[in-house]
Amino acid sequence: MRDDDVVRLRAETPGCAEVVHLNNAGSALPPAPVTDAVIDYLRTESVLGGYEAADAAADRLEAVYASLGRLLNAGVDDIALTDNATRSWQAVFYALRLGPGDKILTCRSEYAGNAIAYLQSGATVEVVGDDETGQLDVADLERRIDDRVKLISINHVPTQGGLVNPAEEVGAVAERAGIPFLLDACQSAGQLDLDVTRLRCDALSGTGRKYLRGPRGTGFLYVHPRLRARLEPAMLDLHSAAWTEPGKYEILDSARRFEVWERNIAATLGLGVAVDYALAIGLPAIEERLTGLAARLRGLLSGIDGVSLHDQGKRQCGIVTFSVAGVPADKIKTRLSNAKINTSIVHRSSAQYDFTARNLQETVRASVHYYNTDDELRLLAEEVERIKQE
CATH class of the missing domain: 3.90.1150.10 (Aspartate Aminotransferase, domain 1)
Structure with a gap:
C-alpha cells in the first residue's frame, strides 16, 4: 500500500x-461512505416510512449478499445477514443440537462466548493443544478425532492476541473426517484474505464492526450446502420459513433460513458499503x-x-x-x-x-x-x- x-x-x-x-x-x-450510507437511508426512512424505504432500497440490500459472496468466495445462497457475529455463530451451533455423548474439539485460544455455548450444550469439550509456536497443533487435533466428535470449532484469530490459527489445515482434517467445521472469523474478516473454498469450512461467522469498518449491529454467516441440508435452525420465523398450510411450514433452502425478518436496514446497507470499500482496496x-x-x-x-x-x-x-x-x-x-x-x-x-x-x-x-x-x-x-x- x-x-x-x-x-x-x-x-x-x-x-x-x-x-x-x-x-x-x-x-x-468507519470511512465516510459507510456513515453517509447509514445516515442517508435513515433520512429517507424518515420521509418515506420504514417499509417504503426498504422497498426502495431492495436492490441495494440484495447487493450486500453479493458483496459478501465476493469477500468470502461464496455463492449468494450461502450467505445470511444477522445483527452480529455471535448471532451468526449461534445460528449454526444451536442448530447442531449437540448434547451428552457428543464431543466438540476446540482450540486453546477460544473466546468466552463460544466456550460458554459449548458448556451449555452438555457435550464434552476437548481443548486441542498448541504447538511450539502457540498456534493450534494440527497433529494433536487429528489424534483426538473419534466417533464421538460431532464438531470442530475454532477461532481464526482470537480476541486476546495476534495469533492466526492454521484454519486451512484444520479444514482439511475436518473434511477428511467428515466432521462439520465451524470457523469464527470475527477478528479475521476484513484483515485477512478469506476464501471459504480454501478454508474448507462448513460455516463461517463474522461481524461488520471490526476490521471491515462497518456499523455496529451487523453480522454475516456463510453456510455450505452440505451442512445447511442437515440443519433446521433452532428458531424460525416468516422470513426463514414459509407457512404453507395451517399445520405446515417449509424452510428456505438458502442460508437465509438462519435470518429473521426484522433487521436494521440502514446498518445493513452500511455493511455492504464497508465490504465494497475493503474489496476496492x-x-x-x-x-x-x-x-x-x-x-x-x-x-x-x-x-x-x-x-x-x-x-x-x-x-x-x-x-x-x-x-x-x-x-x-x-x-x-x-x-x-x-x-x-x-x-x-x-x-x-x-x-x-x-x-x-x-x-x-x-x-x-x-x-x-x-x-x-x-x-x-x-x-x-x-x-x-x-x-x-x-
Missing part, C-alpha cells in the same frame, strides 16, 4: 483527525499493511524495559497484546486514552483456556488498521515508556 493511498484513506476517515485509534479489534473507525494489500504495522509496533514495544509481548503463533496479524511489569492494564489504558490513544483490555474471563495455561490475568490490546501510521505507533510506544518510568 503506497503512502498516498494511506493519506487518502485517512482523509476518508474523519476519526483519524480526532484520535489515534488502536482498538480496531473492538470496533474500527484489496484484502491482500490490507493484510500486508496490517501485518507490517503490527510487526513494527511489536518491535517498538519490545525495546522498552519491563514490557512483555504476548502474541503467539507462526503467523501473526494486526493485533498486538502487551503488559508492563508492575502497572495494571486499566491504568495503562486510561493513560493512553487521556493521550487520545484508543486501546482495550483483555481479561482472563474472555480467554480462560489460554490465559489460565499461560498464567495471565489481563493484557493491553493495541490493534492496528491500514489507516494507522508509524508516527501513531511511536506515540503509543512513547506514552508506554513514560508510564513505565513513573
